[in-house]
Amino acid sequence: MSDGGPDEALVRRVLEGDVEAFAGLVARHRDRGLRFAAAMLGDAADAEEALQDAFIRAYRALRSCREPAKFGAWFLRILVNRCRTRAATRRRSAGLFVRDEAALERAPAAAGSDPEWREEITRALARLDPLQREAFLLKHVEGLDYEEMARLTGAGTSALKMRVMRACEHLRSMLGEANDAR
């Protein structure tokens, strides 16, 4: 989800009426978005739906993107919220998050990854508190710094550091043995 010139140009083209230019933004931000949503939701179908929903919402609110060059950060914020909403809806409707076996069976298959290790990680992520999982993914997978995370999530940097620390502790506890066996 890189920021910079291409995004700014694409956003401006869309706002000037070139609808098809939005496909360029989809192409540029799809992979990172799907990676985040898949890890956050643990379900490939849910991840795609959340990402699609985020793109559509971004398109419809594109004029409120105050810094087109930073479309990526703006879009990630929308996606984070869509993932939160989707996870909450799923919890309410089914009383579960990604801990159910059916969801784990639909867990996204990542290209070039180790399937067994991936499954272990997916199970461990599913057992994290959602806010800890979100903070961990933003920090260690997406590479955001705490200031960026604070702007994106609305949480304070201290709280975010604590969430990341707790997430890492839990992941070490859950995955240390599996990692040693590999």
Next chain:
Amino acid sequence: MRDDSDDPLIGRIAAELRHPVPARPDFEARVMAAVRAGPPSVPARAWTWLSEPRAVAVSPLSALALAAGVGALVIAGIWSASRSTRPGGAAGVAIEPVAAAAPSVVTFVLVDPRARSVALAGDFDGWDRSHLAMRRGASGLWTVDVPLAPGRYRYAFVVDGRRFVADPTAPPAVDDDFGQPTSVVTVSGARAAGGAL
């Protein structure tokens, strides 16, 4: 607080999670189909139709009442909006459209004596921050009249071209994904009022 960035296990987990997850082949086609169905801004033709002068009178009473009520509030960002009333009617939030499905004029009002410019932005105009400039009146009272067809709209005020402020007299948009405070107004065919999402 411990820095986990150098932890090899955390690094392995993160590396695994950075592998790309393949999308279904028709993902982009599905997104673009939905995108084509809903433009980011109201098309010029539709806006022209909506903004044509119409025989809908708007009482200033609600705006003035509101201004009197909040006139002491001089802190930037203290906003208020009121809705138009029937011609000759008392101040209030009800709107009686000329006919079912016809646009009703909604008067948005804010009080911000320190603002240099104020605009109204909402999903009714594609969140265009420069489209609906508000007029400054006495005591920092800013107003704008907007013809709105029946529907539910999300909106915000834009102060000095950059700061989005929600309307404190209207319900906030519950599902605010966009990082900006927004409010909601509902205009129905029979009656309209501010209302929550």
